[in-house]
Amino acid sequence: MDQQLHFVTVATRDLDAARSFYSGLGWSPALDVPEEIIFYQVAPGLLLGLFRSDKFAQDVGLDAAPGPSGMTLSHNVGSPDEVRRLVARMADAGGTVLKEPRDGSFGGIFHALVRDPNDVVWEIAFNPGWRIDDDGAVIIG
The missing domain is CATH 3.10.180.10 (2,3-Dihydroxybiphenyl 1,2-Dioxygenase, domain 1)
Structure with a gap:
């Protein structure tokens, strides 16, 4: 495996609050899927994903998403x-x-x-x- 990281994905309770916060910092999403996930390009080759908690839990196979x-x-x-x-x-x-x-x-x-x-x-x-x-x-x- 190459020593690289391409995505950091975080379970996010309130996607609208996240969108507002990062927009307030001047960030623009690389991809914004309403009610699901927002990706921000944070470095060359690296995206930060803010994934709605319930969808995160479903994706990783958990009953509830950890914070x-x-x-x-x-x-x-x-x-x-x-x-x-x-x-x-x-x-x-x-x-x-x-x-x-x-x-x-x-x-x-x-x-x-x-x-x-x-x-x-x-x-x-x-x-x-x-x-x-x-x-x-x-x-x-």
Whole structure:
């Protein structure tokens, strides 16, 4: 198996709230199937899918869809001020700030945590030891 990931799909209780939140961030869907799933192109070769919970459960063969837990989706920006601005924008779009922007406990980062309307937790971070190349590759160190 190639070391690649093409889709991250998350069970989503309220597809309309998700659509409104991500639209408020300026995101445009790559595919939007009403009452079923929304896909967003989040990086070259990578889609984030927000799949209505009952349809997610049916697809994976569960009686009920679990909510997202034990994970964060992370978005890196170029400065602590960008962290602050993006967190404010996410709150304005309907997100809940779980951790206000501040120095992190690990790795020398400055970050915040924001939960979207369907409990997906986003880490917004500035890490001076990492960079994101123009092609989307993360360069560590």
